[in-house]
Amino acid sequence: xxxxxxxxxxxxxxxxxxxxxxxxxxxxxxxxxxxxxxxxxxxxxxxxxxxxxxxxxxxxxxxxxxxxxxxxxxxxxxxxxxxxxxxxxxxxxxxxxxxxxxxxxxxxxxxxxxxxxxxxxxxxxxxxxxxxxxxxxxxxxxxxxxxxxxxxxxxxxxxxxxxxxxxxxxxxxxxxxxxxxxxxxxxxxxxxxxxxxxxxxx
Amino acid sequence: xxxxxxxxxxxxxxxxxxxxxxxxxxxxxxxxxxxxxxxxxxxxxxxxxxxxxxxxxxxxxxxxxxxxxxxxxxxxxxxxxxxxxxxxxxxxxxxxxxxxxxxxxxxxxxxxxxxxxxxxxxxxxxxxxxxxxxxxxxxxxxxxxxxxxxxxxxxxxxxxxxxxxxxxxxxxxxxxxxxxxxxxxxxxxxxxxxxxxxxxxxxxxxxxxxxxxxxxxxxxxxxxxxxxxxxxx
Numbered sequence: 001x002x003x004x005x006x007x008x009x010x011x012x013x014x015x016x017x018x019x020x021x022x023x024x025x026x027x028x029x030x031x032x033x034x035x036x037x038x039x040x041x042x043x044x045x046x047x048x049x050x051x052x053x054x055x056x057x058x059x060x061x062x063x064x065x066x067x068x069x070x071x072x073x074x075x076x077x078x079x080x081x082x083x084x085x086x087x088x089x090x091x092x093x094x095x096x097x098x099x100x101x102x103x104x105x106x107x108x109x110x111x112x113x114x115x116x117x118x119x120x121x122x123x124x125x126x127x128x129x130x131x132x133x134x135x136x137x138x139x140x141x142x143x144x145x146x147x148x149x150x151x152x153x154x155x156x157x158x159x160x161x162x163x164x165x166x167x168x169x170x171x172x173x174x175x176x177x178x179x180x181x182x183x184x185x186x187x188x189x190x191x192x193x194x195x196x197x198x199x200x201x202x
Numbered sequence: 203x204x205x206x207x208x209x210x211x212x213x214x215x216x217x218x219x220x221x222x223x224x225x226x227x228x229x230x231x232x233x234x235x236x237x238x239x240x241x242x243x244x245x246x247x248x249x250x251x252x253x254x255x256x257x258x259x260x261x262x263x264x265x266x267x268x269x270x271x272x273x274x275x276x277x278x279x280x281x282x283x284x285x286x287x288x289x290x291x292x293x294x295x296x297x298x299x300x301x302x303x304x305x306x307x308x309x310x311x312x313x314x315x316x317x318x319x320x321x322x323x324x325x326x327x328x329x330x331x332x333x334x335x336x337x338x339x340x341x342x343x344x345x346x347x348x349x350x351x352x353x354x355x356x357x358x359x360x361x362x363x364x365x366x367x368x369x370x371x372x373x374x375x376x377x378x379x380x381x382x383x384x385x386x387x388x389x390x391x392x393x394x395x396x397x398x399x400x401x402x403x404x405x406x407x408x409x410x411x412x413x414x415x416x417x418x419x420x421x422x423x424x425x426x427x428x429x430x431x432x433x434x435x
Contacts, residue, residue: 026378029404031378032378040373040376040377040378040379041377041378041379042379043373043374043377043379044374044377044380047374071360071412071413072361074361074411074412074413075362075364075411075413076365078365078409078411079409080400080409080412083412177366178354178364178365179368180365180366180367181379182381182419182421183377183379183380183381183384183421184379185409186404186406186407186419187378189402189409190402190404190407193402
């Protein structure tokens with residue numbers, strides 16, 4: 001449980017703070033501008049991309065073959081921008097984890113692993129791994145919204161607290177999901193093409 | 203209604219593709235074009251209003267090495283609810299060793315429909331596949347029914363694309379992270395050895411998949427806008 005808490009902590013030095021999960025592009029287009037539109041964004045992100053990631057974290061925690069999971073998650077992530085964001089966050093998390101929790105299972109991870117696999121290996125209880133992953137799927141974009149849109153941190157925190165993160169984590173433990181997120185994929189690709197100042201890597 | 207249909211296309215010694223097996227079952231009626239050439243053309247005609255709630259349809263298509271098939275729809279598919287409230291389902295299986303292009307017309311998810319669609323494509327080392335899906339969320343002025351549509355494509359057992367689209371939940375369809383409130387979503391999957399650069403606009407993209415192949419995705423308010431993107435690759 002402690003490992004899960006440390007990974008979900010925004011002060012964990014895994015480099016997650018440079019990713020907005022599509023929020024920066026959505027905000028730049030005016031799709032997210034206030035608390036109701038942020039709630040809608042985060043809810044959609046949680047039950048789509050969040051469920052997918054959490055399912056793979058749970059599967060990795062159950063001890064399933066990591067190379068197979070890596071290839072299956074690639075097949076479920078058609079957007080190269082999304083694949084790179086997931087692997088960059090996996091890389092960052094792995095760097096910190098090697099110092100904190102060295103283990104053989106960490107060494108068994110493929111090169112530049114997707115983040116959910118790293119979470120699953122570190123948090124070996126499937127539900128806790130899924131919960132950590134689902135929470136991270138919304139906590140990063142939520143804090144990005146505070147920074148980018150100047151929203152009230154108390155209001156944003158209340159939105160996150162009201163999201164069905166535990167339900168999604170429970171569902172993620174049942175079967176390997178394959179839910180696509182077409183709009184998030186398009187936002188991620190457009191974010192990379194956007195010229196001018198960007199605060200976040202994704 | 204339960205129905206299963208099967209189609210097998212083989213090469214002949216002259217380099218033509220010929221339909222060897224053609225087993226239709228209402229409503230899945232397969233109509234081969236009377237022509238001889240390197241690409242066989244077959245139209246998939248829905249010969250009864252389908253699918254309705256409770257229907258279970260399955261189609262298996264095999265394209266042998268050296269053969270090419272173009273399988274086309276002729277009219278949009280309307281997913282409709284049945285009187286019992288039961289769900290409907292469709293399963294399309296492709297076994298491709300040659301070259302297959304599958305272009306059904308758009309699928310309209312009418313209100314109260316409850317449908318599960320699965321497309322499974324298994325390719326061998328040199329096989330090529332092009333397949334399109336265009337979903338319309340409800341008829342004009344109508345809320346969408348429920349649809350889960352899954353595509354899984356593998357080459358020699360390795361996964362290339364596995365994607366499920368779920369529509370019909372207003373809170374997700376309307377979310378900027380769901381379908382961003384767009385009424386039409388279209389994808390075109392091209393599995394071949396051609397390398398294509400990433401490209402995109404506000405609501406469309408063409409991207410290389412991790413293990414080979416290309417996926418075009420477009421969201422829009424109408425079918426014309428979306429299919430224009432898909433036609434371009």
